[in-house]
Amino acid sequence: MSDFLKKLSVRSPWLFRINAGSCNGCDVELATTAFIPRYDVERLGCRYCGSPRHADIVLITGPLTARVKDKVLRVWEEIPNPKITVAVGICAVTCGVFRDGYSIKGPIDRYLPVDVNVPGCPPRPQAIMEAVLIAKKLWMQKLGVEE
Amino acid sequence: MASFLKILLRNVLQGPSTDPFPAGETFTPPRLRGKVKLDPERCMGCRICYHTCSAGAINITQHQDGSGYDFTVWHNSCCLCANCRLYCPTKAITLTDNWHSAHEQTEKYTQVEQHFVPFVPCTTCGQPIRPLPADMAKRIYAHDPDVDPEIVRHLCPKCRLLEDAKKHMSPIVKAESASADKEKVADAAPKAATKAAPEKKTTKQT
Numbered sequence A: 001m002s003d004f005l006k007k008l009s010v011r012s013p014w015l016f017r018i019n020a021g022s023c024n025g026c027d028v029e030l031a032t033t034a035f036i037p038r039y040d041v042e043r044l045g046c047r048y049c050g051s052p053r054h055a056d057i058v059l060i061t062g063p064l065t066a067r068v069k070d071k072v073l074r075v076w077e078e079i080p081n082p083k084i085t086v087a088v089g090i091c092a093v094t095c096g097v098f099r100d101g102y103s104i105k106g107p108i109d110r111y112l113p114v115d116v117n118v119p120g121c122p123p124r125p126q127a128i129m130e131a132v133l134i135a136k137k138l139w140m141q142k143l144g145v146e147e
Numbered sequence B: 001m002a003s004f005l006k007i008l009l010r011n012v013l014q015g016p017s018t019d020p021f022p023a024g025e026t027f028t029p030p031r032l033r034g035k036v037k038l039d040p041e042r043c044m045g046c047r048i049c050y051h052t053c054s055a056g057a058i059n060i061t062q063h064q065d066g067s068g069y070d071f072t073v074w075h076n077s078c079c080l081c082a083n084c085r086l087y088c089p090t091k092a093i094t095l096t097d098n099w100h101s102a103h104e105q106t107e108k109y110t111q112v113e114q115h116f117v118p119f120v121p122c123t124t125c126g127q128p129i130r131p132l133p134a135d136m137a138k139r140i141y142a143h144d145p146d147v148d149p150e151i152v153r154h155l156c157p158k159c160r161l162l163e164d165a166k167k168h169m170s171p172i173v174k175a176e177s178a179s180a181d182k183e184k185v186a187d188a189a190p191k192a193a194t195k196a197a198p199e200k201k202t203t204k205q206t
Ligand code: SF4
Pocket: A022, A023, A024, A025, A026, A027, A061, A062, A063, A088, A089, A090, A091, A092, A096, A120, A121, A122
């Protein structure tokens, strides 16, 4: 029975967004991916949730500025395991154009175990969908269920 | 009611607007800026792309033995601004429409475009250079039927200047330099005299 429930529940990982000091470009693309019928990430069983405690896949944008660093790490800790961390945009992956800035503490993989990267400034919605698919696959592997 | 029916009819006729991706194929706009690509045949190693890259994604490292240089673009740093494409004088660096950039963390440090670009010796003096792309040489020397772009493009800048100077020497200067040479050989006079000599000659000829 629990196996059956597990199999059912893993069809729909929920997404959570953290803005770690992004310019909002990547966040707009994330919103586009979710809310515009043309891309519609909910077809994959994913949906955005408002609380980190409900999330399975966390999408982080931005280069992790000094001001938000501790808050981002605290919110990330709140997400229950097993979780998959996706770095969206070159800011999150390598700090991109902000690299070596005085207020930049990133890239985020200095502090968090990142699982999937999707570079681009910003990545197009289809690329984000690809990243979510990879994240979903990894998440199922972590749970021990293969699709 | 009428407007509702109109919308309903339109939606029925148009079908769903959802992109079939990832289940099916998606569209790629023709001018989409995707991963950067270098054509090592055309690259001259001028470093303009390196200086204009807004994200510092390009690195050019000379080999110690002077055999060439390594050209690296890190896709994970590239912000797809296309500055490199705009400023590259030979159009060696371009942006493809490949937007499939998502990858797992284990592949993070393999997301590079890397080429070894070898130097070629100048056909006259042997100095290691990068030859000018053939079509570019043709375009530059299009106005001058005397110049063979195929030969000129394999010359180093210095030899190219010399070659050009030889071709475009006016008859006056040619005569002058010839007589100056003669004088140098014949005359054992002090330096000041040989220096003044060409000036005299020019006034006479003109
Ligand atoms: S990757 Fe580009 S679009 Fe995304 S947050 Fe950074 S600067 Fe903005």
